[in-house]
Amino acid sequence: MPQNEQFASDNYSGICPEAWDHMAQANARDDSAYGDDAWTQKAADQLRERFECDCEVFFVFNGTAANSLSLAAMTQSFHSVICHEMAHVETDECGGPEYASNGSKLLTGTGPNGKLTAESVEELVTRRTDIHYPKPRAVTLTQATEVGTLYTVEELRSIREVADHHGLRVHMDGARFANAVAALDLQPADITWRAGVDVLCLSGTKNGMASGEAILFFNRALAEDFEWRCKQAGQLASKMRFISAPWCGLLENDVWLKNAAHANACAARLEAGLAGLKGVRLSFPRQANAVFVALPEQAQARLRAMGWHFYTFIGGTARFVCSWSTTPARVDALVADISKAMAD
Numbered sequence: 020m021p022q023n024e025q026f027a028s029d030n031y032s033g034i035c036p037e038a039w040d041h042m043a044q045a046n047a048r049d050d051s052a053y054g055d056d057a058w059t060q061k062a063a064d065q066l067r068e069r070f071e072c073d074c075e076v077f078f079v080f081n082g083t084a085a086n087s088l089s090l091a092a093m094t095q096s097f098h099s100v101i102c103h104e105m106a107h108v109e110t111d112e113c114g115g116p117e118y119a120s121n122g123s124k125l126l127t128g129t130g131p132n133g134k135l136t137a138e139s140v141e142e143l144v145t146r147r148t149d150i151h152y153p154k155p156r157a158v159t160l161t162q163a164t165e166v167g168t169l170y171t172v173e174e175l176r177s178i179r180e181v182a183d184h185h186g187l188r189v190h191m192d193g194a195r196f197a198n199a200v201a202a203l204d205l206q207p208a209d210i211t212w213r214a215g216v217d218v219l220c221l222s223g224t225k226n227g228m229a230s231g232e233a234i235l236f237f238n239r240a241l242a243e244d245f246e247w248r249c250k251q252a253g254q255l256a257s258k259m260r261f262i263s264a265p266w267c268g269l270l271e272n273d274v275w276l277k278n279a280a281h282a283n284a285c286a287a288r289l290e291a292g293l294a295g296l297k298g299v300r301l302s303f304p305r306q307a308n309a310v311f312v313a314l315p316e317q318a319q320a321r322l323r324a325m326g327w328h329f330y331t332f333i334g335g336t337a338r339f340v341c342s343w344s345t346t347p348a349r350v351d352a353l354v355a356d357i358s359k360a361m362a363d
């Protein structure tokens with residue numbers, strides 16, 4: 020693949036310099052295994068400080084495991100988890116949440132722009148209350164969503180209200196949480212525990228690490244015995260310092276938010292570039308680091324023939340994702356090529 024000829028996903032990007040540098044620092048000497056090392060302690064403390072909360076922190080390899088294991092910690096096998104119909108847990112985790120929980124069923128709700136509404140949650144909880152139906156116990160929200168939109172604080176609070184009413188726990192899939200914080204210009208706490216989120220899965224991978232996600236239990240009671248759950252699932256890294264050290268690289272000087280703000284700005288530049296093209300329209304409002312464009316099939320084929328990599332998403336829309344490594348020059352080159360691809 021030629022240099023940065025891709026807008027496929029933020030996980031196509033490499034390791035950002037700060038994460039790389041901290042990997043090298045951790046590699047300077049031998050150290051204790053299984054998270055019993057200073058890097059892991061430091062990364063967890065930095066997360067607690069940044070989130071202004073004495074939460075329980077765990078590190079795992081990837082997002083599917085983070086979501087699946089944390090949701091399993093919030094439910095029993097006869098419970099159900101409410102999510103948006105486009106949620107990654109429903110569409111892209113191969114039944115991982117159900118598997119990790121020994122069967123907690125996902126119930127899919129709806130809402131415009133990839134956002135679950137409080138009404139939809141209410142409808143799913145009250146539709147059935149009999150013993151033959153899995154009892155709703157948790158709701159999971161993706162921030163930023165799968166279609167690159169953002170839940171506002173008010174929307175999060177309204178979900179929390181329904182959750183309180185029906186005894187649901189609130190989980191957040193934060194694969195692009197940093198992009199949401201940067202775009203909303205709020206504190207991480209404002210859109211998590213202060214808005215009623217019990218557990219957050221926070222991605223390092225999509226932000227600029229090689230691999231590694233943090234799970235933050237703001238509701239500490241839910242973290243009981245969680246380390247055993249991780250170990251049993253094969254998610255306890257023996258050389259955990261190589262996950263936690265790069266986290267320190269991301270957290271020091273708020274590099275994670277700088278990476279996210281850069282990716283968001285590149286997406287905004289792409290949005291602005293496309294606004295000048297005839298016949299091009301966005302399928303969803305651009306609010307974070309992804310731009311969804313309703314491009315005709317032929318134009319998409321032409322773009323691919325020019326060497327661009329991107330996903331065709333729900334309903335045939337082309338998805339362009341920016342990351343820490345995206346450059347404004349590549350954004351401009353993409354806009355120019357989309358313009359060419361759209362010409363008759």
Ligand SMILES: *Cc1c(COP(=O)(O)O)cnc(C)c1O
Binds near residue numbers: 082194
């Ligand atoms: C990327 C992503 C994940 C994590 O996926 P893994 O490939 O398992 O790391 C989770 N949720 C969303 C919304 C994602 O985009």
